[in-house]
Amino acid sequence: xxxxxxxxxxxxxxxxxxxxxxxxxxxxxxxxxxxxxxxxxxxxxxxxxxxxxxxxxxxxxxxxxxxxxxxxxxxxxxxxxxxxxxxxxxxxxxxxxxxxxxxxxxxxxxxxxxxxxxxxxxxxxxxxxxxxxxxxxxxxxxxxxxxxxxxxxxxxxxxxxxxxxxxxxxxxxxxxxxxxxxxxxxxxxxxxxxxxxxxxxxxxxxxxxxxxxxxxxxxxxxxxxxxxxxxxxxxxxxxxxxxxxxxxxxxxxxxxxxxxxxxxxxxxxxxxxxxxxx
Numbered sequence: 001x002x003x004x005x006x007x008x009x010x011x012x013x014x015x016x017x018x019x020x021x022x023x024x025x026x027x028x029x030x031x032x033x034x035x036x037x038x039x040x041x042x043x044x045x046x047x048x049x050x051x052x053x054x055x056x057x058x059x060x061x062x063x064x065x066x067x068x069x070x071x072x073x074x075x076x077x078x079x080x081x082x083x084x085x086x087x088x089x090x091x092x093x094x095x096x097x098x099x100x101x102x103x104x105x106x107x108x109x110x111x112x113x114x115x116x117x118x119x120x121x122x123x124x125x126x127x128x129x130x131x132x133x134x135x136x137x138x139x140x141x142x143x144x145x146x147x148x149x150x151x152x153x154x155x156x157x158x159x160x161x162x163x164x165x166x167x168x169x170x171x172x173x174x175x176x177x178x179x180x181x182x183x184x185x186x187x188x189x190x191x192x193x194x195x196x197x198x199x200x201x202x203x204x205x206x207x208x209x210x211x212x213x214x215x216x217x218x219x220x221x222x223x224x225x226x227x228x229x230x231x232x233x234x235x236x237x238x239x240x241x242x243x244x245x246x247x248x249x250x251x252x253x254x255x256x257x258x259x260x261x262x263x264x265x266x267x268x269x270x271x272x273x274x275x276x277x278x
Contacts, residue, residue, distance in 0.1 A: 004047040012040040013067045017268035128240040131265040131272030141165045144209035154181030161190035168193040200226045217242040228257035240272035
């Protein structure tokens, strides 16, 4: 018998960046899908994983700058593909990269990425993914070895391959993301992308010219020393998944590792930073 789900319906004001922040924070729990609405967000979680205090540590709900109200109800299992198909529109970045679903018309953009996200994070719509795409479009990736940590749908690893990377490792600790990224890599015929299920413990003694990590602030702070040990001299480190005010904390951890801040892109207070290892 199919498992029941709980739908949390959030009303959010102001919508932006409220909805983006809320999605990022809920994604750290066991929510499996999100659907943006006219006045907020619907989020879905298995009934077995729901609890009375599930939202207790969601920081934005305590932030006086936002008015957020939620109701929850039990629903039958959702056809997740139908949910995101109703809301997923193609996006364009800097006029040369498009991200679309398989059912959208083929793009004439230089980099045409086809993503079927299902329950995985990373379609290019969220500010952090969009901003890292902007970095990768400007970076020299030809013949480089690249690591995409927390790869989600695999979108950034796929773009790195399209941009000429020699080899790309894409790692995610979520089984669904691992399977979905594998499907998307095949869909985009980027055969030099190797998708792995796990976390930074998989890195071992590997080395890379470019490392991408679009995760959350606390994981980044913990894993930066490992990234530094795997990053070749002169290598680039792209970090995202945090806010403008977090940049000093990330820089403070990077600097002792010989990794220096270069610049960042910003959107709705989310940032994607570029660092270089000297």
